[in-house]
Amino acid sequence: ILNVEQSPQSLHVQEGDSTNFTCSFPSSNFYALHWYRWETAKSPEALFVMTLNGDEKKKGRISATLNTKEGYSYLYIKGSQPEDSATYLCARVGSQGNLIFGKGTKLSVKP
């Protein structure tokens, strides 16, 4: 994997469902992985910055895990709410320190 890949591209769930999505990235030369939440008509906002293999981070109902050896991170949302509807972006830190983004997973939560 040369770049950051996210799956699925989009997801529709019912309120109360728990969900998760995947971010895959090159496992070599790992520096850090970022997750952002991007609501329509707003700017991306950081959820997590993860640097160590095995990292698990949590913010309310949202949590993320990191596996740098196999090159993936999972984002979990427990008990989805309509206000969780957004595009979730992950980004790896490149060798130049720049952020390389995936195309995102668009989550829609129906009441």
Added chain:
Amino acid sequence: DAEITQSPRHKITETGRQVTLACHQTWNHNNMFWYRQDLGHGLRLIHYSYGVHDTNKGEVSDGYSVSRSNTEDLPLTLESAASSQTSVYFCASREDMNTEAFFGQGTRLTVV
């Protein structure tokens, strides 16, 4: 409160004109970035800077330039605007490699 602001928020320009989009941050961050957002592509890096007088090309730098004369500002210039540069542009800044990035509100540019 510290912030990052972009101006203008919306701009329509004609093909061939020079356009400059402003980005100003008050966090005193050394690292600043410009991205463009297009359907099917997500956020793609145009240029970035790690400090005053430092500029670097990103993935899609052709037709764009930046300058960094102070810590707070990283203006993005389209030398001769093309219709392919119609997009939403986001500026971002962060303290270092292991910290989160803060994004501006975006500038929607239309080249006609």
